[in-house]
Amino acid sequence: MKRIGIDVGGTNTDAVLIDGTRIIASMKVPTTADVMTGVVNATRGLMERDPSSGGSRGQTVDAVMLGTTHFTNAVVERANLERIAVIRISLPAAASLPPGVDWPADIRETVNPMIFMVDGGHEYDGRPLVPLDRKAIAKAAYRIADAGIKSVAIVALFSPLTTACEEEAADIVRSIVPDVRITLSNTLGRIGLLERENVAMLNAALQAIGRKTVDAFGKALSEAGIDTPFYLTQNDGTVVIAEVAAQSPVYSFASGPTNSMRGAALLTGLQDAIVADVGGTTTDIGCLVNGFPREANNIVEVGGVRTLFRMPDLLPIGLGGGSIVDLETGRIGPRSVGYRITDEALVFGGTILTASDLAVAAERADFGDRRRVRKLDSGLVRHLLDRTVTMLEENIDRMKTSADPVDLIAVGGGAFLVPDKLAGVARVLRVEHSDVANAIGAAMAQVSGEIDQVFSGVSRDVALAEAENIAKSRAREAGARPDSLKTIEVEDIPLAYLPGGSRRVRVRVVGDIAYGA
Amino acid sequence: MAEVFPKESIDALAIGAWILGTGGGGSPYLAQLNLKHLYAQGKRCRLIQPEDLADDDIVAVVSQMGAPLVAQERLVDPTYLARAVRLMEEYLGQRFAAIMAVEIGGGNAFSPFLAAALLDLPVVDADAMGRAFPEAQNTSFAIGNLKMYPLSLVDCRDNEAIVSKVPSWIWMERISRKITTEVGSIAATCKAPRTGAEVKEWGILHTVTKAIGIGEAVLKARRVHANPITSILDQEGGIQLFAGKVTDVDRITTGGFLRGSAQFAGLGESQGQRFVLEFQNEWLVALGNDEPLAMSPDLICVLDTDSGEAIGTETVRYGQRVTVVVLPSPDILRTTQGLENVGPRAFGYDFDYRSVFSQ
Numbered sequence: 088m089k090r091i092g093i094d095v096g097g098t099n100t101d102a103v104l105i106d107g108t109r110i111i112a113s114m115k116v117p118t119t120a121d122v123m124t125g126v127v128n129a130t131r132g133l134m135e136r137d138p139s140s141g142g143s144r145g146q147t148v149d150a151v152m153l154g155t156t157h158f159t160n161a162v163v164e165r166a167n168l169e170r171i172a173v174i175r176i177s178l179p180a181a182a183s184l185p186p187g188v189d190w191p192a193d194i195r196e197t198v199n200p201m202i203f204m205v206d207g208g209h210e211y212d213g214r215p216l217v218p219l220d221r222k223a224i225a226k227a228a229y230r231i232a233d234a235g236i237k238s239v240a241i242v243a244l245f246s247p248l249t250t251a252c253e254e255e256a257a258d259i260v261r262s263i264v265p266d267v268r269i270t271l272s273n274t275l276g277r278i279g280l281l282e283r284e285n286v287a288m289l290n291a292a293l294q295a296i297g298r299k300t301v302d303a304f305g306k307a308l309s310e311a312g313i314d315t316p317f318y319l320t321q322n323d324g325t326v327v328i329a330e331v332a333a334q335s336p337v338y339s340f341a342s343g344p345t346n347s348m349r350g351a352a353l354l355t356g357l358q359d360a361i362v363a364d365v366g367g368t369t370t371d372i373g374c375l376v377n378g379f380p381r382e383a384n385n386i387v388e389v390g391g392v393r394t395l396f397r398m399p400d401l402l403p404i405g406l407g408g409g410s411i412v413d414l415e416t417g418r419i420g421p422r423s424v425g426y427r428i429t430d431e432a433l434v435f436g437g438t439i440l441t442a443s444d445l446a447v448a449a450e451r452a453d454f455g456d457r458r459r460v461r462k463l464d465s466g467l468v469r470h471l472l473d474r475t476v477t478m479l480e481e482n483i484d485r486m487k488t489s490a491d492p493v494d495l496i497a498v499g500g501g502a503f504l505v506p507d508k509l510a511g512v513a514r515v516l517r518v519e520h521s522d523v524a525n526a527i528g529a530a531m532a533q534v535s536g537e538i539d540q541v542f543s544g545v546s547r548d549v550a551l552a553e554a555e556n557i558a559k560s561r562a563r564e565a566g567a568r569p570d571s572l573k574t575i576e577v578e579d580i581p582l583a584y585l586p587g588g589s590r591r592v593r594v595r596v597v598g599d600i601a602y603g604a
Numbered sequence: 605m606a607e608v609f610p611k612e613s614i615d616a617l618a619i620g621a622w623i624l625g626t627g628g629g630g631s632p633y634l635a636q637l638n639l640k641h642l643y644a645q646g647k648r649c650r651l652i653q654p655e656d657l658a659d660d661d662i663v664a665v666v667s668q669m670g671a672p673l674v675a676q677e678r679l680v681d682p683t684y685l686a687r688a689v690r691l692m693e694e695y696l697g698q699r700f701a702a703i704m705a706v707e708i709g710g711g712n713a714f715s716p717f718l719a720a721a722l723l724d725l726p727v728v729d730a731d732a733m734g735r736a737f738p739e740a741q742n743t744s745f746a747i748g749n750l751k752m753y754p755l756s757l758v759d760c761r762d763n764e765a766i767v768s769k770v771p772s773w774i775w776m777e778r779i780s781r782k783i784t785t786e787v788g789s790i791a792a793t794c795k796a797p798r799t800g801a802e803v804k805e806w807g808i809l810h811t812v813t814k815a816i817g818i819g820e821a822v823l824k825a826r827r828v829h830a831n832p833i834t835s836i837l838d839q840e841g842g843i844q845l846f847a848g849k850v851t852d853v854d855r856i857t858t859g860g861f862l863r864g865s866a867q868f869a870g871l872g873e874s875q876g877q878r879f880v881l882e883f884q885n886e887w888l889v890a891l892g893n894d895e896p897l898a899m900s901p902d903l904i905c906v907l908d909t910d911s912g913e914a915i916g917t918e919t920v921r922y923g924q925r926v927t928v929v930v931l932p933s934p935d936i937l938r939t940t941q942g943l944e945n946v947g948p949r950a951f952g953y954d955f956d957y958r959s960v961f962s963q
Contacts, residue, residue: 210674
């Protein structure tokens with residue numbers, strides 16, 4: 088079973104070819120301005136390095152897994168976002184805070200949402216708030232058609248618990264504007280109307296670029312001679328077939344760090360560990376639970392927009408190989424020379440003292456010209472490196488869920504900044520191919536199913552069992568092989584001031600891809 | 605005199621109210637967003653001092669009741685808070701002179717502002733808790749044994765209710781909570797009206813100014829890269845109980861409340877020490893070596909050590925670096941009757957109140 092994993096980062100496009108769990112070839116090429124040339128180059132390079140393919144190119148590859156920062160960049164740069172309409176079904180509730188009320192002005196102007204608020208929605212216990220105003224939705228649909236808007240977000244009160252209003256509204260809109268693309272908030276977000284609505288609106292605004300990117304990837308792969316199905320990596324460490332992924336671009340947010348964490352898990356075989364992905368400017372610290380990144384349970388801002396949905400729980404700290412050391416204040420980072428490290432760091436002939444220079448001076452790393460850091464005072468170097476260790480230790484501890492020592496996997500180009508001994512850490516593990524851990528994580532990805540719902544009036548056991556069943560059926564729908572399904576996350580939280588022993592239950596299952604399904 | 609409540613104070617009020625929430629009271633975010641939205645539409649609020657109330661003025665006491673989770677969906681809408689006030693006026697056949705908060709801690713600090721912005725009534729610089737507490741019998745008006753009825757309650761679907769008479773604050777809590785649950789666990793309420801004289805005698809005065817002062821101290825400290833916690837303590841005459849990290853959190857819900865405890869390991873000056881905070885929606889008791897160190901009604905606040913931001917009992921989690929401070933409680937909460945309503949025994953503890961400030 089051969090797969091290619093490609094992770095398109097801001098600086099590098101990393102790619103690997105694997106057979107089962109064996110790494111046949113890996114590549115690191117610069118990300119090109121048009122992105123796709125880099126993808127073609129990386130893919131061709133891999134095929135050429137595959138001794139078994141005998142130059143027959145892509146015929147032996149079963150699947151290609153692509154990770155991309157395209158969609159995050161579009162939000163952050165306020166570029167390539169399309170105009171959307173949003174239909175919020177919640178009146179007479181929530182009227183005072185219209186959709187987009189808490190967006191930064193610049194992105195609100197770019198997306199320029201056409202806003203409709205109509206009667207309907209449900210309560211937390213499944214009762215309708217008021218009857219759904221179907222006429223108002225039809226009227227909105229005609230105005231959407233007139234304005235030529237092609238992408239619509241539909242959001243209803245408590246839709247993660249009762250999806251009926253959003254689904255019915257979608258049917259009405261589709262019957263009037265057949266070619267419109269529709270994002271239903273319940274398919275993406277959690278309880279929290281504004282935050283879920285924000286996710287749905289961002290997703291709607293990314294529909295055009297989602298489509299365009301998937302088409303371009305398809306073209307790039309066929310240019311490289313590959314015509315097998317391809318998948319996009321998602322921010323929970325799994326993949327979705329590209330056609331389907333194009334409908335939910337928001338699930339690609341933060342998929343890069345997620346891929347690194349999955350790669351770290353697969354390369355070490357560890358299921359539960361902390362991962363420190365040390366790059367040039369930042370270190371992302373994440374937590375593996377059952378081999379997958381732990382999800383954030385709190386609000387995450389994307390380009391200044393508050394969201395609450397499936398995002399990995401990541402703690403970025405301003406420490407990387409290129410972090411600038413200020414000798415006057417003793418401060419290390421958050422400023423960094425970034426990708427200019429090979430010109431500007433002392434050991435590479437530059438004039439700026441970086442964290443990498445400290446590591447080389449202390450013989451913790453060996454690159455560049457060590458003679459250029461020889462005159463640094465060894466006591467000072469030790470003192471400064473101790474500070475980086477303290478930064479790592481404190482932030483690793485923040486990501487732990489208990490005081491017990493954990494294993495730590497150090498990956499990324501700056502992994503040499505992680506010492507072999509850290510307080511609160513049982514073992515520090517390093518892996519081969521650590522610099523392409525992200526592409527490996529992509530190549531080996533599975534598919535998932537998830538549920539996040541409030542259960543009332545049933546016992547905890549019944550609620551957990553029902554949640555697990557729903558998550559499993561969603562994973563099957565996403566293309567998982569039923570006999571491979573495994574529950575990897577179960578969380579339940581009792582809720583205050585609600586009757587009937589209400590609890591919010593979140594369950595996630597994963598399984599292997601059912602090829603040819 | 606009535607002063608226009610400046611737009612610049614909105615963020616400070618939110619930070620300060622969240623800190624005075626002592627772990628509960630619900631996040632002020634949605635209410636804060638509403639007030640900003642109203643200000644952007646040109647609406648303004650006025651703040652008056654309780655001393656400026658005439659003895660026979662009547663004052664509306666408002667709050668949003670319900671489950672924080674439901675508020676995240678149905679949000680907060682000033683229209684219904686304003687309607688609860690009007691409904692009470694209709695029932696009484698009298699006009700209110702001003703509006704005040706029942707609870708300065710958490711999101712309800714904003715409730716009178718949201719109603720006032722629509723009704724053009726001034727907001728009184730006072731509340732009835734000086735912090736956050738779970739229930740109606742925890743107010744200073746209950747401590748003063750003032751009349752606990754009538755209460756008006758409004759839902760966004762034109763469901764309007766008056767609880768015209770009850771024999772006790774506990775009955776008021778039970779009945780109004782039941783109606784709230786029936787309309788979806790969220791409702792705007794106008795509590796038993798107060799006269800100007802009652803507000804001046806039994807209200808907890810100048811708490812809006814206090815919350816803004818705390819918020820401004822935090823904002824200023826952040827601007828000049830000073831320690832926000834030191835600023836809060838200087839401002840309020842509070843004491844730092846300990847600084848450390850969260851090592852365990854244990855939560856259960858019973859009787860509709862979030863109860864549990866959080867454990868902390870000391871860092872820095874508190875190195876090597878262990879602390880426990882017990883909560884029932886709000887932080888109630890701080891224990892060191894199993895001995896109570898600080899307790900309700902004194903305000904136990906858990907703050908992010910770096911930012912000074914409050915951390916709630918619903919969001920506290922392992923690994924957070926926190927500083928726990930105690931701020932003095934309003935005098936009225938420490939009277940004999942006060943302690944009966946909000947002292948440790950009121951929350952099921954088998955010990956008497958002891959002040960951390962006199963030790």
